Amino acid sequence: MSERVKYLLDEESIPKHWYNIEADLKINTPPPLDVSTGKPCEVAKLERIFAKGVVEQELSRERYIPIPEPVREIMRQWRPSPLFRARRLEKRLDTPARIYFKYEGVSPSGSHKTNSAVAQAFENKRAGIEKVATETGAGQWGSALAQACQIFGLESRIYMVKCSYEQKPYRKAIMELFGGTVIPSPSTMTKAGLAVLQKDPYCRGSLGIAISEAIEDVLKYDKTRYCLGSVLNHVLLHQTVIGQEAMKQMDMAGDYPDIVIGACGGGSNFAGIAFPFLGEKLRGGKDVDILGVEPAACPSLTAGKYAYDFGDTAGLTPAMKMYTLGSSFIPAAVHAGGLRYHGMAPQISNIMAQGLMRARTVQQLDVFKSAVEFARAEGIIPAPESAHAIAATIDEALECKKNGVSKAILFNLSGHGHVDMAAYMEYFCGNLSNYDYPKEEIAMALSCLPVCRENGNAE
Numbered sequence: 192m193s194e195r196v197k198y199l200l201d202e203e204s205i206p207k208h209w210y211n212i213e214a215d216l217k218i219n220t221p222p223p224l225d226v227s228t229g230k231p232c233e234v235a236k237l238e239r240i241f242a243k244g245v246v247e248q249e250l251s252r253e254r255y256i257p258i259p260e261p262v263r264e265i266m267r268q269w270r271p272s273p274l275f276r277a278r279r280l281e282k283r284l285d286t287p288a289r290i291y292f293k294y295e296g297v298s299p300s301g302s303h304k305t306n307s308a309v310a311q312a313f314e315n316k317r318a319g320i321e322k323v324a325t326e327t328g329a330g331q332w333g334s335a336l337a338q339a340c341q342i343f344g345l346e347s348r349i350y351m352v353k354c355s356y357e358q359k360p361y362r363k364a365i366m367e368l369f370g371g372t373v374i375p376s377p378s379t380m381t382k383a384g385l386a387v388l389q390k391d392p393y394c395r396g397s398l399g400i401a402i403s404e405a406i407e408d409v410l411k412y413d414k415t416r417y418c419l420g421s422v423l424n425h426v427l428l429h430q431t432v433i434g435q436e437a438m439k440q441m442d443m444a445g446d447y448p449d450i451v452i453g454a455c456g457g458g459s460n461f462a463g464i465a466f467p468f469l470g471e472k473l474r475g476g477k478d479v480d481i482l483g484v485e486p487a488a489c490p491s492l493t494a495g496k497y498a499y500d501f502g503d504t505a506g507l508t509p510a511m512k513m514y515t516l517g518s519s520f521i522p523a524a525v526h527a528g529g530l531r532y533h534g535m536a537p538q539i540s541n542i543m544a545q546g547l548m549r550a551r552t553v554q555q556l557d558v559f560k561s562a563v564e565f566a567r568a569e570g571i572i573p574a575p576e577s578a579h580a581i582a583a584t585i586d587e588a589l590e591c592k593k594n595g596v597s598k599a600i601l602f603n604l605s606g607h608g609h610v611d612m613a614a615y616m617e618y619f620c621g622n623l624s625n626y627d628y629p630k631e632e633i634a635m636a637l638s639c640l641p642v643c644r645e646n647g648n649a650e
Contacts, residue, residue, distance in 0.1 A: 198440040200271035205263055210431040212466045212538060213424065214254035215473040220424070220541040222250075223509035224499060226641045232509040240409060240417045240508075244314035248425040256428065258310075265309050265342065269298040270432060274440035280568040281588070287597040288588040289446060292604045293437045293464060294571070300365070302574065302606030303460045304335035304420055307429035311418045312339035321414040322346035326376065326401030328456070328532070329355050329576065330362025331606055332420030337371030350376040350404045353396035361610040376401040383407050383505040397521045398457075398532045403505035410507075421457025422502060422511075422536045430463025433603060438467055441601065447477055448601035450587055454579035455483040455492060455550065458536030460605035469547060481548035483539065484583040486558075488626035491516050491535045492543055492550035494633065500534055500640050510641050513540040516628075517636020530576050533636070553582045554625040559618040561585050562608070574606040575614055 213219060222231040237246045248256060258266075277290040295303035315323055323345055327333030333349040340347040349371045356363060356375040366373045376396045377384035383403035387394050394400075402419075409417045419426055441447055451468050453461030461483050468479050485492055495514035502508035504518050515534040535543070542548050562578035564585065565571070573581060580602040591598050608615070617623050 198274040198276075198443045200436060200439060202267050202271075204436065204439060205266055205270045206258065206432045206435040207263070208255035208257055209428045210435060210467050210470060211251060211254055211256055211428055212470050213252045215470045216541065216545075218541065218545055219252070220538045221512035223511050226506070226510050236509075240406060242311070242314040242318040242320055242416050244317060245311060245425050248428055249423055259313060262310050262313050266306070266432070269305065271436045272297050272433070274437055274444070275569070276444065277569055280565060283564070283568045284585065284588050284592065286588040286592040287595070288591040289597065289599045290584060290588060291441065291444070291446070291448070291599065291601045293433055293601070294604045295433065295460070296571065296574075296604065296607035298335070299338055300331060300335035301609065302331040302335065303430060303433060303463055303603070304332045304606075305339065306432055306463070307420065307426045307459065308332070308335035308339035308418070309342070310429045312336065312343045312345060315345060315416055315418070316343040318416070319414070320345065320416045322348065322412065323416055323418045324348045324350070324405040324408040325418045325420065326350045326352070326398055326405045327355075327420065328352050328398050328530075329574070329611075330359050330366065331574070331576075333371065333373065334362060334365040334369070336418055336420070337366045337369035340371070341369045347371040348405070348408060349373050350378065350401040352376055352398060352401050353394070358613060359610065365610070374404075376404050378404060380404070381407045383507070387504070394521070397504065399502070399504040399518050399520075402503035403507055406503060406507045407505070421459040421532070422534065424538055426459050427462035427466065427536055427538055430459050431466050433460070433463035434465065434467030437464060437601065438471070446599050448479055449598040450480045450482060450600045452482045452484060452580045452583050452587070452600065452602040454530060454576050454603070454605065455485045455535065455539070456530030456576065457532045457534075458539040460603050462536065462539060464601070464603035465548070469542070482583060482587075483543075483548060483550040484579040485550060485552055486530050486579065487552040487554045488628055489516065489530060489532065490552045490628050491533060493552050494628055495535070496637055496640075497540060497544055498640055502534065506641065511537045513537045514543060515637070515640070516633050517639060519639055520633055520636035530579065551583060553579050555623055556625050558582050559615070559623065571604065572608040573604055574608040574611055577603070577605045577608075580604070
């Protein structure tokens with residue numbers, strides 16, 4: 192059989208709860224710290240930045256947290272998302288591996304980001320907030336949040352990393368279509384942005400800088416809160432609908448993954464697919480190999496330091512224990528803008544530190560080569576971020592071929608690349624290049640980690 196096989200669930204199969212992996216970890220994830228005191232950040236300070244309901248989710252250690260029915264009702268537009276078996280890709284690779292992918296590009300914004308955007312917009316509306324501010328890299332998160340805010344009648348102000356703002360004009364157009372105000376970051380509208388531009392007037396930006404600008408915006412107005420598209424516990428929590436559905440769909444296929452793969456930037460789509468499977472393993476269930484894939488230009492998991500660091504460049508966030516390249520590190524302007532973040536989600540960092548997953552890097556040219564291979568086999572154009580998972584999947588499938596073993600490989604195709612065609616055009620014209628992380632710049636950024644003596648950052 193050479194055709195692709197699709198596994199579909201009905202609307203009643205949309206998860207009723209988010210899964211919180213914190214409940215199953217033997218070593219809990221270290222809490223965010225207030226650098227001024229060296230102690231866990233007070234709830235009141237967190238609630239000045241985030242909506243109250245979001246903070247409750249962030250700090251929870253309950254295994255299952257109910258999904259509000261208004262959120263489930265909206266998610267019915269695109270959930271459950273399909274699971275495919277990529278038989279044409281298997282045939283193209285001539286591999287005995289069984290390749291499955293969960294396709295999140297069916298959401299209105301074209302990526303998994305909508306899963307959390309709707310949940311966060313709902314909590315802000317319920318808390319009486321009128322406007323939210325956020326950052327976005329490649330624009331998937333900004334597009335998702337702008338649409339979610341349109342649903343709930345909230346204003347949205349989006350600081351978009353400048354290199355992506357220039358590379359991806361259609362993402363900007365989507366955000367504006369849904370009523371979002373889009374600002375290239377670093378900008379002249381905040382103290383944080385001005386400080387960066389004074390040092391480097393041509394700075395291409397980073398997610399760390401854009402986060403600083405968004406939080407500064409939030410702190411100016413009482414009825415404004417911050418929304419984040421990745422990294423924090425509550426965002427990873429919202430994305431676990433992906434893995435929960437995938438478990439049911441793999442059961443429909445009569446199979447179970449030996450390897451689960453996701454691209455890693457801040458960690459949201461990776462956690463979404465991997466955490467439910469890892470949780471089952473931690474509770475005594477089937478074994479599974481968890482693999483995170485990151486760009487060679489921004490390798491926080493594979494080259495970063497596990498330490499407390501700020502989530503933003505200006506130091507406005509609490510300090511978080513994570514694998515970090517240093518909050519002032521600005522990665523090369525690779526087209527996978529959604530993966531250009533200096534740190535990894537604290538929960539994923541904790542899991543990595545405990546040896547519960549592994550990680551690898553992929554170069555930009557290999558990413559696009561794999562994306563083209565996949566598109567020509569399966570007919571779906573992947574986003575550059577998602578293609579990192581495809582590159583690793585192909586490597587694992589070829590390893591199965593080399594060793595003559597058949598393994599089930601599941602990866603998260605976190606979004607489509609329909610508005611990333613400029614990047615593909617650059618690839619076909621030979622204008623893209625590989626980027627190795629600059630060790631000297633990372634060392635310089637890591638030398639400026641915040642001092643958190645209670646948790647060992649200080650020598």
